[in-house]
Amino acid sequence: MDQEKIGKFIAECRKKKKITQQDLADKLGVSDRTIGNWENGRNMPDLSLFKPLCKELDITINELLSGERLSKDEYQDKLEENIVNTIDYSTRRLNKYNQVISIIIIIFGLFISISAIMIFPSESSWSSIYSVFGIIIFMIGITRILNSFKWYLRLLIMIIIFTLSMSILIFTDYINVKYNNEAPMFRTSTKYIGDVIYYDTLFYDVYRCHFDKEDEYWVIEKNNNPTDKELIDYCDK
Numbered sequence: 001m002d003q004e005k006i007g008k009f010i011a012e013c014r015k016k017k018k019i020t021q022q023d024l025a026d027k028l029g030v031s032d033r034t035i036g037n038w039e040n041g042r043n044m045p046d047l048s049l050f051k052p053l054c055k056e057l058d059i060t061i062n063e064l065l066s067g068e069r070l071s072k073d074e075y076q077d078k079l080e081e082n083i084v085n086t087i088d089y090s091t092r093r094l095n096k097y098n099q100v101i102s103i104i105i106i107i108f109g110l111f112i113s114i115s116a117i118m119i120f121p122s123e124s125s126w127s128s129i130y131s132v133f134g135i136i137i138f139m140i141g142i143t144r145i146l147n148s149f150k151w152y153l154r155l156l157i158m159i160i161i162f163t164l165s166m167s168i169l170i171f172t173d174y175i176n177v178k179y180n181n182e183a184p185m186f187r188t189s190t191k192y193i194g195d196v197i198y199y200d201t202l203f204y205d206v207y208r209c210h211f212d213k214e215d216e217y218w219v220i221e222k223n224n225n226p227t228d229k230e231l232i233d234y235c236d237k
Contacts, residue, residue, distance in 0.1 A: 004041030005067035011039040013057040027056055047090070102144035109138030117172070122182040131185065135165045170203070177206055181218045193231045200225070209235035 014024055014035075021035040028035075028049055037043040045053055050061050063070050065082035112134030120127035142161055146154045173185045183190075184201050191198040195213065199206040200223070207219040219234075226234065 002067055003044055006044065006064065007039045007041035009064070009067040010035075010053075010057070013059055014039075017057060019056075024056060028052055044089070047086075098144060098147075102141045105141030105144065106138055107141075109134045109136070109141060112137060113169070117169075117185070122173075122176065122185050128185040128187075131169055132166075135162070135169070138165065174204070177218075178220060183208075191228070191231065193228045196231045196235050198226070198231050207231070207234060 014021070021032045021039070025032040025035045030049070034043070038045055050064060054061050054064050057064075059069070062075060062079050062082055065086060066078045070078055113131045114134075116127050116130035116134060120130065139158060139162060143154065143158065146157060149157070170186055176182045177184050183197075184199050184206055187199045187201050187206075189200045191200075195210050197208040197211050199208070203223070205221050205223055205226075207221070208216070209219065210216045
């Protein structure tokens with residue numbers, strides 16, 4: 001479908017009818033800039049406007065899509081060609097629209113994950129819930145983009161991306177715990193024993209000894225599932 005040729009044909013037919021771009025725009029319910037974009041070949045009319053546009057210009061839809069007046073001998077061949085071109089054009093526009101939606105979903109998912117880390121205090125379980133929720137939305141956007149891939153390739157890519165995304169979140173959480181003395185977001189449990197808070201994660205343990213006191217300090221160690229007595233003794237040793 002030659003947009004430039006179609007645009008010139010629209011301009012030619014409009015001028016033969018002795019109507020301005022504004023006149024045509026008013027009759028079709030669009031702006032004169034839209035008409036200008038059609039005639040310059042930058043855009044195509046929406047499918048819903050084909051019939052009213054052709055009526056105003058006294059041409060057929062087949063002639064509009066061909067970008068020229070057609071004789072009876074040419075009409076059938078051009079009709080079949082234009083049907084194929086219109087389907088192809090509509091498919092490309094739909095794919096482009098879906099890609100834009102997918103990118104918006106991806107950005108929205110990342111925004112939720114980053115916002116969850118920055119807004120919610122680490123002590124709140126909502127930070128981890130919303131950050132994982134954001135990753136899920138991010139994955140939905142990726143899935144839409146990979147829709148043309150074979151299912152096993154999509155599955156493999158999704159597993160890799162999900163693993164990398166969660167690894168980045170967990171590593172960022174660990175850095176925050178280690179250097180900012182914050183409670184880990186991705187913890188499996190929390191214990192309050194005396195003046196000790198114990199945070200258990202899948203990969204390491206965090207001890208907050210003498211919390212809310214002047215001599216408060218944090219310790220990160222490998223997982224060992226200590227008892228309540230061991231927790232108290234650990235911070236007192």
